Amino acid sequence: MKRRIATLAAVGIAALALTGCGGASPTGTSTGKNASDKLVVWNWGDADAAAKAYTKDVTAVFKKAHPNVDVEIVNQPFDQYYTLLGSAVEAGTGPDVALFNGGTQLKSRANLLVPVTDELAALKDKLAGWPAFQTDGQTYSAPMFLQGFPIYYNKALFTKAGLDASNPPKTWDELKAACSAILAKTDASCFALGNKEGLGIEFFLSGFGSGVFTPQEYDDWISGKRDWKSPHAMQILQMWADSAKDGWYNKGANSTAMFNDSFDIFSGGKAAMVIGLMSGTAHWKQFDEFLGKNLGFMMPVTVNDGTTLGLPAEGGIGYGILNKDKKDLGVDWIKATVDHDALAAYSLAGGQITSDTTIKLDTKITSANEIVAELPGSKPLLHTALGADTLDLLHRLGQQLLSGSVTVKDAVAQLAASEG
Amino acid sequence: MSTDTTSTRSLVLEGQAPGRRRRATDIPLRRKPWTAERIAPYAMVLPVIVVLVVFRLYPLLLGINFSFTGDKELNGQFVGLGNYLTLLGDERFQASARNVLIVLLFVPIQVLVAGLLATFIFLKVPGHRFYRSVYFLPVVLSPIIIGAIFNIILAADGPLNQALGVVRIPGVDWLGLPGTALPTVLMVHIWATFGMALVIFLAGFATLDAELLDAARIDGANLRQQIVHVIIPGLSQTIQFVFVTTTIGMLTGLFGLLYTMTAGGPGAASYLPEFYIWKLIGEARPALASAASVFLLLIVLVIGLIQIRVLRRATKEI
Numbered sequence: 001m002k003r004r005i006a007t008l009a010a011v012g013i014a015a016l017a018l019t020g021c022g023g024a025s026p027t028g029t030s031t032g033k034n035a036s037d038k039l040v041v042w043n044w045g046d047a048d049a050a051a052k053a054y055t056k057d058v059t060a061v062f063k064k065a066h067p068n069v070d071v072e073i074v075n076q077p078f079d080q081y082y083t084l085l086g087s088a089v090e091a092g093t094g095p096d097v098a099l100f101n102g103g104t105q106l107k108s109r110a111n112l113l114v115p116v117t118d119e120l121a122a123l124k125d126k127l128a129g130w131p132a133f134q135t136d137g138q139t140y141s142a143p144m145f146l147q148g149f150p151i152y153y154n155k156a157l158f159t160k161a162g163l164d165a166s167n168p169p170k171t172w173d174e175l176k177a178a179c180s181a182i183l184a185k186t187d188a189s190c191f192a193l194g195n196k197e198g199l200g201i202e203f204f205l206s207g208f209g210s211g212v213f214t215p216q217e218y219d220d221w222i223s224g225k226r227d228w229k230s231p232h233a234m235q236i237l238q239m240w241a242d243s244a245k246d247g248w249y250n251k252g253a254n255s256t257a258m259f260n261d262s263f264d265i266f267s268g269g270k271a272a273m274v275i276g277l278m279s280g281t282a283h284w285k286q287f288d289e290f291l292g293k294n295l296g297f298m299m300p301v302t303v304n305d306g307t308t309l310g311l312p313a314e315g316g317i318g319y320g321i322l323n324k325d326k327k328d329l330g331v332d333w334i335k336a337t338v339d340h341d342a343l344a345a346y347s348l349a350g351g352q353i354t355s356d357t358t359i360k361l362d363t364k365i366t367s368a369n370e371i372v373a374e375l376p377g378s379k380p381l382l383h384t385a386l387g388a389d390t391l392d393l394l395h396r397l398g399q400q401l402l403s404g405s406v407t408v409k410d411a412v413a414q415l416a417a418s419e420g
Numbered sequence: 421m422s423t424d425t426t427s428t429r430s431l432v433l434e435g436q437a438p439g440r441r442r443r444a445t446d447i448p449l450r451r452k453p454w455t456a457e458r459i460a461p462y463a464m465v466l467p468v469i470v471v472l473v474v475f476r477l478y479p480l481l482l483g484i485n486f487s488f489t490g491d492k493e494l495n496g497q498f499v500g501l502g503n504y505l506t507l508l509g510d511e512r513f514q515a516s517a518r519n520v521l522i523v524l525l526f527v528p529i530q531v532l533v534a535g536l537l538a539t540f541i542f543l544k545v546p547g548h549r550f551y552r553s554v555y556f557l558p559v560v561l562s563p564i565i566i567g568a569i570f571n572i573i574l575a576a577d578g579p580l581n582q583a584l585g586v587v588r589i590p591g592v593d594w595l596g597l598p599g600t601a602l603p604t605v606l607m608v609h610i611w612a613t614f615g616m617a618l619v620i621f622l623a624g625f626a627t628l629d630a631e632l633l634d635a636a637r638i639d640g641a642n643l644r645q646q647i648v649h650v651i652i653p654g655l656s657q658t659i660q661f662v663f664v665t666t667t668i669g670m671l672t673g674l675f676g677l678l679y680t681m682t683a684g685g686p687g688a689a690s691y692l693p694e695f696y697i698w699k700l701i702g703e704a705r706p707a708l709a710s711a712a713s714v715f716l717l718l719i720v721l722v723i724g725l726i727q728i729r730v731l732r733r734a735t736k737e738i
Contacts, residue, residue: 079683080679080683080702082702083698083699083701083702083703084702085702086701086702086703086704087698087701087702089704090701090704090706195596195686196595196596196682196683196685197683198683198685250576250577251576251577251593252575252576252577252593252595252596253596254593254595254596254597254685254686255571255574255575255576255593255594255595255596255601255682255686256575256576256596388703389703392703396685396686396687396688397687399685399686399687400598400686400687402686403596403597403598403686403687405598405686405687405689406687414511
């Protein structure tokens with residue numbers, strides 16, 4: 001009996017070894033579901049009532065153009081959104097249209113998306129933030145909101161620490177001194193950080209980048225000429241590691257979720273500063289609800305001489321079309337998302353800095369107006385210029401640098417290798 | 421449920437003269453009639469075998485076949501062992517492989533916990549009926565719920581660290597430190613699944629001959645001697661089974677907890693092959709994921725076989 005099993009196994013293995021060919025995997029959305037009466041849309045859900053109202057407006061605009069099409073919106077959790085999307089596309093069960101973050105996440109998946117350069121050409125001058133949705137000369141989406149990384153601070157905590165609340169730090173040394181004062185005189189942490197998803201390093205790199213890299217280095221980085229082993233690249237990673245060693249962050253940053261636990265820490269007054277967002281969530285509108293007049297906005301600090309500070313901002317999110325047989329429906333969906341009235345309503349209610357340059361943000365929240373004032377000098381985000389693999393590696397190295405289990409030298413070597 | 425036919429065979433043939441297998445008057449095997457009685461067992465087993473082959477074996481072969489092809493631009497093309505070589509050089513895969521060894525260290529802990537508690541329940545400790553049902557409760561909870569609960573409990577400023585602070589033990593960021601992330605998840609997994617092993621042990625206890633225990637007790641054996649010389653050999657099959665299923669459960673059933681509690685982090689400190697396979701699929705590299713699945717299959721097979729061999733010897737009557 002045993003011998004029989006052994007021979008069967010041997011034959012089986014031999015058979016397997018000979019069959020290592022064929023078996024291509026299907027990609028894209030399943031070709032069966034092309035009934036033109038349905039549009040499957042993926043996004044990561046509506047953060048609040050204003051977002052829900054915006055989604056309703058967009059759907060209504062779309063329905064006006066296509067009354068017979070059934071729109072099915074599927075919400076996926078954001079922290080694993082791209083893995084879920086990738087798996088679904090591999091299995092052939094992907095959506096027709098999916099929401100993307102501008103930059104790497106969209107550009108690295110451009111081969112899955114339908115280019116819509118000509119179809120969206122008419123919107124070119126109306127909207128700002130296109131570069132995040134363009135690659136290789138093709139446009140894949142239209143930006144809905146501008147997204148960026150302003151640094152917010154808590155004026156009350158600053159005053160408590162003996163700092164001038166109307167005069168936030170302008171250089172790295174001033175920032176270090178401010179943090180020491182905050183840690184000594186209050187029981188808040190200096191910065192709120194949630195690094196469970198690994199995103200902390202993204203916010204840090206893009207948030208402080210313009211104060212570390214010279215304008216030439218910055219532009220080279222965006223256009224693809226990155227040298228991780230250059231002094232400034234190593235410097236910013238060292239700043240990241242040192243900020244953790246100096247105790248700037250809340251305890252357990254590596255196991256705290258960024259969305260929304262870390263921002264709740266800031267809103268709750270348990271941290272003096274946070275690198276937040278400009279639109280949608282974790283932004284001036286959300287923090288204003290809790291901090292009111294105590295909410296302050298500051299530009300990144302100057303770390304090296306010869307740098308020009310710029311608010312990091314670019315086209316934030318936009319929908320890409322995955323199913324080429326539903327291209328027309330997809331284009332109309334994209335146009336619905338940048339409909340002037342829908343954007344204007346959401347801009348007021350939801351605190352969005354929209355991409356529509358004809359909409360004026362009408363709000364009394366000072367930090368919002370200060371942010372808008374800095375938009376003309378804004379620069380693209382550094383981390384969205386990275387490839388998907390490198391970005392994923394950066395996430396993991398960011399966590400390891402925080403916990404001290406990798407040195408900066410080793411980290412930049414790995415990053416350089418992944419891009420090389 | 422012994423699969424060892426040689427010992428049964430020798431037991432049966434004991435006493436017969438060696439070399440005597442068939443008599444001249446026996447009907448030669450080749451010409452035994454295919455009566456309904458002979459076919460019946462095969463026919464009854466056939467549906468299950470068909471289901472197993474079609475839904476388990478065939479996809480497995482397809483998957484192994486698929487692992488020899490390429491991804492993205494090389495979609496569908498034969499790349500031989502290219503995927504396997506890529507994996508061996510990949511940092512995340514190496515981390516997963518190291519973590520498998522850590523997982524193996526925790527298997528005896530789960531078996532011990534389940535075994536000890538089952539022993540006490542069997543020995544009718546006060547409240548044993550209550551404990552028997554309570555210990556099984558975590559098994560019915562979804563890993564997502566368990567993960568969400570323990571995320572809150574194990575937070576750096578959460579209840580566990582606060583409780584430790586009360587007794588002056590310094591709290592630690594359990595899920596955020598590379599050294600403690602995986603062990604913490606494994607401990608939660610043990611809490612969540614030991615009930616199953618416990619129930620299997622209780623079933624094993626039910627087959628124990630109580631008279632043997634009484635005899636040992638009369639002969640003056642203390643508790644430790646009873647356990648080592650009567651209970652463990654009597655439960656040897658159960659122990660083997662629990663060890664193997666616990667190992668398989670840990671290597672292939674930790675995904676839900678990893679997803680909710682650490683997402684493989686910090687860095688790659690809590691990556692396991694299962695989680696890595698899922699990440700690869702999300703990165704649009706299904707053939708590489710298939711290769712990683714084959715590695716996982718081999719790991720589980722080899723470890724399982726080694727375990728059975730070692731345990732059979734270890735739990736024999738001394």
